[in-house]
Amino acid sequence: MRPADRCRSPTGRPATGRHRPDIFTNTVEWDAFEAAPLYGDTTSSFVCQSRMTGEYFPKMGGHAMKNRLACTAVIAAIFCTTSASAQKLPEIWEVTKLVPGSAFHGVHGLGIDKAGHLFAGSVAGAMLYEVDIASGTAKVAIPAPIGMADDIAFAPDGTMAWTGFLAGDLYSRKGDGPIKKLASGLPGINSLAFRKDGRLYATTVFLGDTLYEIDVEGVKPPRQIMEKMGGLNGFEFGPDDKLYGPLWFKGQVAKVDVDKAELTVVADGFKVPAAVNFDSKGNLWVVDTALGQLVRVDPKSGAKTMVAQLKPSLDNLAIDEKDRIYVSNMADNGIQEVDPASGQAKQIIIGKLALPGGIGVTSENGKDTIHVADVFAYRTVDGTTGEVTEKARMHAAGVTLEYPMSATAKGNDVILSSWFTGTVQVIDNKTGATRDMLHDFKAPHDAIVLEDGSILVAELGTKSLVRVSGEHGKDRTTLIGDLEGPVGLVAGSRGEVYVTEAFAGVVSKIEQNGEKTVLVKELKMPEGLARTSDGKLIVAEVGARRLIEITPEDGKITEIAADLPIGLAGAPGGLPTHIPTGVAIGATGVIYFSSDIENAIYKAVKK
Template sequence: MKGKLALGASALTIGLLTLSVAHADSYQVTKLVPGSAFHGVHGLAVDKAGKLFAGSVAGAALYEVDRAAGTAKIAVPTPEGMADDIAIAPDGTMAWTAFLTGDLYARKGDGPIKKLASGLPGINSLAFRKDGRLYATQVFLGDALYEIDVEGAKPPRKIMEKMGGLNGFEFGPDDKLYGPLWFKGQIVKVDVDKGELSVVADGFKVPAAANFDSKGNLWALDTALGQLVKIDPKTGAKQIAAQLKPALDNLAIDASDRIFVSNMADNGIQEVDPATGAAKQVIIGKLAFPGGIGVVSDGGKDTIYIADVFAYRTVDGASGEVREVARMHADGTTLEYPMSATAKGDEVILSSWFTGTVQTIDRKTGQSRDMLHGFKAPYDAIRLGDGKLLVAELGTKSLVEVSGEHGKDRKAIATDLAGPVGLVLGKDNAVYVSEAFAGQISKIDPATGAKTVVAKDLKMPEGIALAPSGKLIVAEVGAKRVVEVDPASGSVTEIAGNLPIGLVGAPGLPPTNMPTGVGVGAGGTIYVSSDIENAIYKIEKK
């Protein structure tokens, strides 16, 4: 139901469920944190015309970047557009890797998209030889180097495996493949005809990519240290050319030897002058890809804690100022692609369905307290009154109670839930869970596991928070709105509609994709994360 269709205190009763719509002018919706173009940015490539292209895995799209305007537009949308790396063939054909789905695609100009390979989970980096032959690697979800048939008629030919994570690579002037071994801290060269590998340079923390300029210089990125490094490919001598921020992912060098570097956590691309090391921001975001959020009010001031996938950040609820606490891949940082966050007291709890982790963090210092592994697609986690953790496991359709040293004791207290995504502890100490696939909000007794459906007939409810009144605030993603649910009566009232939430995930990802987060301050102000815009919205009563 849309607000404009109902005036005053109108209501519609269907069985035991009451739906109502608040006054259209009762709430004011403002954008607290502006959005950005990508949803994490990875592979880069520059074509012969000088156009810059960028890929996003989580956003499942391939973009063309306007360097002058600092903007980006989608060149290949989801699902085929997912791109961890991009390469341009001598004849201008563009190829890219869909990391999560295990597919490799190609397209020449504006022609049809052709799938060249499939069934390669973790397909990551790729490069064309001067003769047009194509090579690609699996990294993280595999560890192998293949030759790919550019016609897509033959299966990939495996050349090597167990190399150590051969990431963003390129063929050098000697027709050898040069690239980083992510897990070994080395830059190596590979004779793809003989299947032989040798070390070019060593001593990197986490090397992510390597490319040549027109003069034969080799440039590499260290993602953990945030460095652009110049390498002599003959001697292995290294020189730090630019000090940037960690979470670097890929680089591309154009015909004028301008170096472009992508940064996952900044959701941005920089142009680096190789002579001076000066970096110019081409495009950047305040946030990378916000998911679940938690809100804590101190002295009347709301602070929003954001699981930003490639970073953990906070936002001032009044000014919208963004503060970074930690970012992925930074040296000495403990963080694993956070996708949901809850905050209460002196603790923030982050969870990631992708890595199967739940992390507890000291809210005031930002220091990690514990990192728990082995969960099956955890979508949210909260602290119960008795000190135990409760985790919503989408993979097992369960709520899992966690206790003991480093969370070693785990037991399901509620099972057969239809897409458990969001959790919140009510004033009655009952747990309320959003069951996205069933379209309902359920109440769980943490002592017995007994379940009572509180509200139903919702469209993909995800994030859930407790208002000062005791009502539940829910992100109803399928209807692109935020609603208030009365846990006593089950009545559902629309608070704000037409919100940019509910980014469609690529095939193979959970239908819930990135959880849309909601949080409520002590004064009743509601905050919502937009996974479509990478923004944070603020909803207040007028």
């Protein structure tokens, strides 16, 4: 990872792309929507409100989402192309869970309080959790959006503090008392630690590279100590009152005299060190995210001993009073307990998937394979058995992947897109090799391969469908602009394409010459889109928490399933679409869709 490669995802980790996308400037026009709390609701439910129309589009997340499915779904004949209403008829669909869900939405920072309670943070999920180590379960301790936690630390008096990476906020809470905002306006605020005297220090990483002292009362502004350290990530104060931490971009572990603003390298030769922590004996423990290793370091000599070989995508660690080591893995959506003596690891909690977004399906001999953009990994799912196969995971040494959030698949082409990293990745379905990685898009969502081999990208940041061709996608032309939130994209049978416009609430047909016809409007945040063998469109209407079928010829709507666990509330600092809900269709007409709320995959079969 080169210092120039500091493209940061909404999950709180950097991508491997060459450039940070221009999502924090006015050139990306999704600011017509903003998160607003649902009045009377103290859970993590949010809606997206249009500044142009004042209309609210629900994005249900957290506890507000009920865990129920309409296994008896309904069919409706609709009277015109301008209404999203559906008259229910007694046709039966069976909706079942193909891949079970999991806790967290990517797990990052860890912290242990004096009572031995383990806490874990999620950036994309914007929640802070308490983990029951004995049962391997987790419950929300601080809900979204203020629960976003890339790192967690405890003060000598028991006060818990955490960092909201995307929002740029730092919060604290003592016991069950009120939550206090200590700092704001620090995008990329990442790691933090308390000194023995109770003073608090924090760094920005990936969207900045600065060390601050934070006023624990939240009155004084952050005091800058030093900058350009090289990505001072998960750190802790040592017995000598020096701050020890990894330098993500330099492969080193360093110590900082925060009083003198002096940095000294303690150990080097790491691939990508992500976090450090001390045990009761004064040993310094380091996790290397690229190699998946837990390493013990002598802080005096710098000597290293690899104690446990785990999987890549390690993020953070915490050590309790008995020197038990807990390590988080964002791709596994899991936490492991490692014995420091033997290096043996015990899984505390894990998920089949991390945070599934867009999906695509390829079929061979009647067997469906679902390709999942799992944010921290690229995975496939057997459409019959639900068996999950990992193809690639973030930060693993030698792996090309950039926080995939959208996915499409057809024949030998699998395309993964990431709206934050601004990338479109073309993968060979047979070999799993990356054929091309295209950069410099503005918030790309779905991308599909056209008949002539070019790629059409739904570029939300420019409100456009962009045709891409040439070496590494250097030739780019706009097929159509002025689309309000283009997310889902699917090809038709005559060269036309269909697109969902999430912010406008419409589904449109786009001809090869760029001519647009609105098929259905007044939908609530339509995202994922697929096309059946007879030409009907399947849409995830996320704001209404339902799956619908649209007949393009007359705009008639069929409601397939309702009360679905879709529409994870957008994280502060991100997009209203957040993690897009994916929809795909198998060889026999089976409909598959992703649940970002549960981290699950569902299938709908027409009886």
